[in-house]
Amino acid sequence: MAKFRIKRYNxxxxxxxxxxxxxxxxxxxxxxLDCLNHLKWNVDGTLTYRxxxxxxxxxxxxxxxxxxxxxxxxxxxxxxxxxGSDTITIEPLGNMPVIKDLATDFQxxxxxxxxxxxxxxxxxxxxxxxRQQSPQQFRKIDxxxxxxxCGACYSDCNVLEVDKNFLGPAALAxxxxxxxxxxxxxxRDRIKELSKPGGMWDCTHCGECVExxxxxxxxxxxxxxxxxxxxxxxxxxxVGARHALSFVKSVKHSGRLNESKIPIESMGxxxxxxxxDLVPVGLRMLLKMKIPPIIHKPIDDAKDVRRIFxxxxx
Amino acid sequence: MKFALFTxxxxxxxxxxxxxxxxxxxxxxxxxxxxxxxxxxxxxxxxSEKNPVLxxxxxxxxxxxxxxxxxxxxxxxxxxxxxxxxxxxxxxEDVEYKDKINHVLKDxxxxxxxxxxxxxxxxxxxxTPEGKALLKEKIKRPxxxxxxAGFYGCYVLRPSELSEYEDPDNPKELEELxxxxxxxxxxxxxxxxCCGFPIIMMNKDASHAMAGNALIEAVEGGADCVVTGCPLxxxxxxxxxxxxxxxxxxxxxxxxxxxxxxxxxxLGFSPEEIGMDKHIVSTVGLDxxxxxxx
Ligand code: SF4
Ligand code: SF4
Ligand code: SF4
Ligand code: SF4
Ligand code: FES
Numbered sequence: 014m015a016k017f018r019i020k021r022y023n024x025x026x027x028x029x030x031x032x033x034x035x036x037x038x039x040x041x042x043x044x045x046l047d048c049l050n051h052l053k054w055n056v057d058g059t060l061t062y063r064x065x066x067x068x069x070x071x072x073x074x075x076x077x078x079x080x081x082x083x084x085x086x087x088x089x090x091x092x093x094x095x096x097g098s099d100t101i102t103i104e105p106l107g108n109m110p111v112i113k114d115l116a117t118d119f120q121x122x123x124x125x126x127x128x129x130x131x132x133x134x135x136x137x138x139x140x141x142x143x144r145q146q147s148p149q150q151f152r153k154i155d156x157x158x159x160x161x162x163c164g165a166c167y168s169d170c171n172v173l174e175v176d177k178n179f180l181g182p183a184a185l186a187x188x189x190x191x192x193x194x195x196x197x198x199x200x201r202d203r204i205k206e207l208s209k210p211g212g213m214w215d216c217t218h219c220g221e222c223v224e225x226x227x228x229x230x231x232x233x234x235x236x237x238x239x240x241x242x243x244x245x246x247x248x249x250x251x252v253g254a255r256h257a258l259s260f261v262k263s264v265k266h267s268g269r270l271n272e273s274k275i276p277i278e279s280m281g282x283x284x285x286x287x288x289x290d291l292v293p294v295g296l297r298m299l300l301k302m303k304i305p306p307i308i309h310k311p312i313d314d315a316k317d318v319r320r321i322f323x324x325x326x327x
Numbered sequence: 328m329k330f331a332l333f334t335x336x337x338x339x340x341x342x343x344x345x346x347x348x349x350x351x352x353x354x355x356x357x358x359x360x361x362x363x364x365x366x367x368x369x370x371x372x373x374x375s376e377k378n379p380v381l382x383x384x385x386x387x388x389x390x391x392x393x394x395x396x397x398x399x400x401x402x403x404x405x406x407x408x409x410x411x412x413x414x415x416x417x418x419x420e421d422v423e424y425k426d427k428i429n430h431v432l433k434d435x436x437x438x439x440x441x442x443x444x445x446x447x448x449x450x451x452x453x454x455t456p457e458g459k460a461l462l463k464e465k466i467k468r469p470x471x472x473x474x475x476a477g478f479y480g481c482y483v484l485r486p487s488e489l490s491e492y493e494d495p496d497n498p499k500e501l502e503e504l505x506x507x508x509x510x511x512x513x514x515x516x517x518x519x520x521c522c523g524f525p526i527i528m529m530n531k532d533a534s535h536a537m538a539g540n541a542l543i544e545a546v547e548g549g550a551d552c553v554v555t556g557c558p559l560x561x562x563x564x565x566x567x568x569x570x571x572x573x574x575x576x577x578x579x580x581x582x583x584x585x586x587x588x589x590x591x592x593x594l595g596f597s598p599e600e601i602g603m604d605k606h607i608v609s610t611v612g613l614d615x616x617x618x619x620x621x
Pocket of ligand 1: 166169170171172173181182215216217218219220221222223232233236
C-alpha cells in the first residue's frame with residue numbers, strides 16, 4: 014500500500030494549504046496520473062488538477078512529485094517510491110500562485126512567453142506556398158519546437174524563486190525558437206531585448222530546467238545558444254556579454270582565469286556604480302590575502318592552449 | 328590510489344586554502360595526486376557561451392593529458408566537474424566531432440582517445456567503499472557535536488545523467504561522509520540548489536537572495552557550518568556573506584568550509600594549517616564546539 018501525500022488548498026475555504034494522505038495500492042505500471050484519477054473518481058471528487066492527453070503531449074498535468082516538477086502522465090507512480098519509502102508527496106508547480114489544489118495560475122508564464130514575441134517576424138511578402146526551410150536550417154530550432162508549455166521548467170527554476178522579473182526558461186527557449194529560425198528577420202532586435210536585465214544573461218546555469226523538461230526543449234541549452242548569437246551579433250553592451258568576452262580573453266592569454274581582471278572588465282570600465290559594488294568584497298578579500306597572486310601565473314604550455322584558441326577562431 | 332589532479336583556477340587563486348586542505352588531507356589519507364600543471368581552465372560554462380567547440384577542444388586536451396599519464400582525473404570544484412563531464416559527453420557521443428578536435432590537438436602533440444579515464448570529484452572518491460574505509464582508519468579527531476550542512480554545488484548534480492552521485496535529486500554522499508567524520512548532517516532543501524554565483528555581477532540581488540536562502544535554511548536547521556565541494560559556491564556563501572546579511576537584514580555569520588578542510592580537521596590538522604583563517608566569515612566558533620565535545 015502506498016501513501017499519496019497531496020498538498021491541498023482551496024483559497025475560498027481555507028486560510029492555509031494543508032497535506033492530506035490517501036492510501037492506494039499502485040497497480041502494476043500505473044502512472045501518477047492514473048493514481049490521481051482513481052482517487053478523484055472513487056475517493057474524493059473535489060481533488061483538483063489539470064489533465065487531458067495522458068500521453069505527455071498536451072502539457073496540462075505538470076505538478077511536483079517528491080519536490081520536483083514532472084508530468085504526472087509520464088511518470089510511473091512506483092518509480093517515485095525510493096529507498097523503501099511508502100509515501101509520494103504531490104504538490105502544485107512552484108513559482109506560480111495556486112488556484113486550487115494542484116491547479117496553478119499560468120498567467121505570468123504566458124505573459125513572459127508573449128514578451129518574447131513568439132511569432133515569425135518577416136517583412137517580405139509571403140510566398141504563394143509556405144516559407145520553406147532546409148532540414149539543416151530546421152535542426153537549429155528542432156529542439157525548441159518540442160516545448161509543450163507544461164511549465165515544469167518554470168516551476169523549478171532557481172532564479173525565478175528569487176526574482177519574478179526573470180523571463181524564465183520556457184520563454185527563453187521559445188525566444189531561441191525564433192532567433193534560430195532562418196525565416197525570421199528580427200534576430201538583432203530580439204537579441205537586444207533578451208540582453209536586458211531579466212533576460213538571458215540572468216540565467217544562473219543551474220540546469221534545473223534541463224533536468225525537469227519532459228521534452229528535448231531543455232531550455233538551458235537553448236539559452237546558451239542565444240548567448241552565442243548575442244556575442245556573434247555584437248550585442249555586448251551588458252555585463253553578461255562583457256563577462257564572457259573577458260573570460261575567453263583571459264583563458265586564451267594564460268590558460269586560466271585571471272580572477273582579478275574579470276570582475277572589472279565585466280562591469281565595464283565606465284560602469285561606476287557596478288565598479289563601486291565590487292569595492293567592499295575586494296577590500297575584504299585583500300585583507301584576508303584572498304586576492305589572487307598579483308603576478309598572474311600562466312599554466313605550463315599555455316602556448317598550446319593559445320594555439321587551440323586561434324585555430325577555433327578566437 | 329593515484330589520480331591526476333585538475334585543480335581549476337579558483338583553488339589556485341582566491342581560495343588557495345582549498346588547495347592546501349586538499350593536499351594535506353590527501354597526503355594524510357595516502358591518496359596520491361599528480362597536479363595537471365599544463366591543463367587549461369575548463370571554461371566554467373562561460374567560454375561555451377561564446378564558443379562551444381573551443382570549450383570541448385581545450386577539455387579534450389586535458390583528457391588527453393590524463394590519458395597520457397594513465398590516470399583518472401579528480402576535480403575539487405563542482406563547476407569544473409560539471410563542465411568537464413559535459414565536454415566528455417559531447418566528445419564521446421560523436422566520433423566525427425572528436426576527430427575534428429583531435430585534428431587540431433595533434434599539432435600540440437596530444438590525442439584524446441576516449442573511454443580510458445574517469446572524471447570524478449574528490450567527494451566521489453571519498454564516498455567509494457575504499458575512500459570510506461580510508462577515512463575510518465585515519466580519523467584522529469572525530470568531529471563530534473559539529474552540525475554540518477552540505478552544499479553540493481549544482482553543476483555536479485545536473486544534468487543527472489552526467490552526475491557521479493548516486494541519486495542527484497536526493498544525494499546522500501556528503502552527508503554520509505559527515506557521519507563518518509563524526510559530524511551530524513543537517514538536511515535542508517537548498518543543499519541541492521544553486522548558490523547564485525554565476526550571476527553575481529549580472530543580477531546581484533537575485534544572486535545574493537539565492538545564497539541567502541540557503542544560508543538561512545542551514546542556520547534554521549541548526550547547522551554550525553556549511554560545507555561545500557565547490558570553491559565558487561564558497562566565494563558566494565563566504566566572501567559575499569556580509570552583503571547577503573545586510574540585504575536580508577539578518578545576522579548569522581555562519582562559517583563556510585571546503586569539504587577537504589572538514590576532512591583535514593578530522594584527520595587532526597589545525598584550522599591554521601588548512602587555511603581556515605583565510606575565510607571572510609570567522610571559523611573560530613567551530614573550534615569551541617569541537618573542544619566542548621573533545
Ligand atoms: S538553467 Fe537558467 S533558466 Fe534553467 S532553471 Fe536554471 S536559472 Fe532557470
Ligand atoms: S521547455 Fe520543457 S519543461 Fe519548459 S515548458 Fe517547455 S516542455 Fe515544459
Ligand atoms: S570552473 Fe572555475 S575553477 Fe574550474 S577551471 Fe574553470 S574557471 Fe577554473
Ligand atoms: S551552486 Fe553556484 S557556484 Fe556552485 S556549482 Fe552551482 S552555480 Fe556554481
Ligand atoms: S495529460 Fe497531457 S501531458 Fe500529461
